[in-house]
Amino acid sequence: MRTHTASVLAFLAGSVMSCAAVAQQPHPFVGEWEGTMKTQNAGEVELKVVLAASGGTWRFYAKGASSRRNPCLGPEFPIEVKSSTDRGIVFKVNGASVLKGCVDDVATLSATDARTLEGALADGRKISLTRK
Numbered sequence: 001m002r003t004h005t006a007s008v009l010a011f012l013a014g015s016v017m018s019c020a021a022v023a024q025q026p027h028p029f030v031g032e033w034e035g036t037m038k039t040q041n042a043g044e045v046e047l048k049v050v051l052a053a054s055g056g057t058w059r060f061y062a063k064g065a066s067s068r069r070n071p072c073l074g075p076e077f078p079i080e081v082k083s084s085t086d087r088g089i090v091f092k093v094n095g096a097s098v099l100k101g102c103v104d105d106v107a108t109l110s111a112t113d114a115r116t117l118e119g120a121l122a123d124g125r126k127i128s129l130t131r132k
Contacts, residue, residue, distance in 0.1 A: 026053040027084035033117065035129035045073065049129060051089070054081050058093045058103075072102035087111055088119070 033049040037060060045060045056079040062070070077095040084090070088110040095102030107127060109119035115131040 027051075027081070027089060028086055029084060029089050029111075029117065032132040033129040034132050035117075035127065037121075037128075038126040040123075040125065047127065047129065049079070051079065051081070051091070055079050056081070056091070058095075060103075071099060075099055075102070077102065082106065089117070093121075 029051050035047045036044050037047050038044055045062045048059045050056045057076045058079050059076045061073045075098055077093050077098050080092045082090040090108045092106050093103050096104040105121040105123055107121050109117040112118050117129040120126050
């Protein structure tokens with residue numbers, strides 16, 4: 001009986017350790033990304049996104065005079081990863097935590113290949129990112 005109990009305990013300990021190792025593995029999208037996002041007035045802004053295991057940063061900017069008039073263009077906003085699989089990622093951009101009135105929205109992106117993520121914010125603005 002002791003041998004059987006010891007075997008079961010060893011199995012359970014190994015199972016817990018392997019589950020913990022799997023849970024700690026970062027998602028496949030960790031890294032730096034650049035791309036574009038459509039604006040609500042049919043324009044386009046450039047994006048720089050850095051994704052880590054559970055968070056990251058989001059920065060969007062435009063060239064020219066419009067970037068000087070919009071205080072939300074330029075600052076880094078924190079990202080909170082909501083979920084990720086090998087096929088896509090969902091994260092929340094917390095812009096209003098940095099600057100009131102800036103983007104506070106959820107992005108849902110799917111991998112189209114190993115270097116490209118495409119999708120949209122919850123409000124429908126299209127996003128395309130390429131691994132840097």
